[in-house]
Amino acid sequence: DIQMTQSPxxxxxxxxxxxxxxxxxSQTINTYLNWYQQKAGKAPNLLISATxxxxxxxxxxxxxxxxxxxxxxxxxxxxxxDFATYYCQQTxxxxxxxxxxxxxxxx
Amino acid sequence: EVQLVESGGGLVQPGGSLRxxxxxxxxxxxxxxxxxxxxxxxxxxxxxxxxxxDGSEKYYVDSLKGRFTISRDNAKNxxxxxxxxxxxxxxxxxxxxxxxxxxxxWGQGTLVTVSS
Numbered sequence: 001d002i003q004m005t006q007s008p009x010x011x012x013x014x015x016x017x018x019x020x021x022x023x024x025x026s027q028t029i030n031t032y033l034n035w036y037q038q039k040a041g042k043a044p045n046l047l048i049s050a051t052x053x054x055x056x057x058x059x060x061x062x063x064x065x066x067x068x069x070x071x072x073x074x075x076x077x078x079x080x081x082d083f084a085t086y087y088c089q090q091t092x093x094x095x096x097x098x099x100x101x102x103x104x105x106x107x
Numbered sequence: 108e109v110q111l112v113e114s115g116g117g118l119v120q121p122g123g124s125l126r127x128x129x130x131x132x133x134x135x136x137x138x139x140x141x142x143x144x145x146x147x148x149x150x151x152x153x154x155x156x157x158x159x160x161d162g163s164e165k166y167y168v169d170s171l172k173g174r175f176t177i178s179r180d181n182a183k184n185x186x187x188x189x190x191x192x193x194x195x196x197x198x199x200x201x202x203x204x205x206x207x208x209x210x211x212x213w214g215q216g217t218l219v220t221v222s223s
């Protein structure tokens with residue numbers, strides 16, 4: 001299976017901050033990379049597919065970039081509702097894998 | 108409105124079996140890949156398995172091969188996960204998700220607890 005490594009595991013930020021989360025694949029996955037947001041006690045929500053395709057209804061402050069093995073999720077101006085855990089997921093091979101998650105907490 | 112409703116979770120002893128179900132509505136179930144994803148208490152997401160539209164293709168995370176079986180019944184708009192030889196480390200919330208990889212809809216999850 002392809003291993004996905006996210007960094008940092010957690011971060012503290014303030015409302016209005018720019019936040020960047022990194023995801024690295026153990027082998028190339030082209031741009032087959034999704035990002036999910038999960039709030040406490042809730043199911044995950046798909047934010048971005050195929051590295052940079054924002055899902056319908058997702059605010060434009062979220063963006064994704066990268067290719068090959070290195071990817072980033074950027075939140076340009078953190079809002080109170082963005083405090084959550086974020087996961088990357090590769091869909092390059094049929095046995096999908098998630099990263100370990102990045103918890104975004106209030107500073 | 109798309110809805111996925113899991114059921115079948117509960118407390119089971121180590122070595123036991125459990126069958127999870129996911130009832131789908133609000134979309135044409137037979138035209139979508141479907142998946143199971145789990146999350147141990149306080150831990151991250153773990154992709155478990157997926158199945159194609161007619162059930163002819165199934166893929167599993169390596170660590171679970173042989174113990175878990177994914178299946179579906181398109182006539183009943185239902186997805187299943189048969190779990191055998193359960194271990195304490197299988198304790199988790201199990202989510203049903205639409206899609207083989209781009210999971211755009213999820214159920215609320217069903218908790219499976221493996222304990223004596």
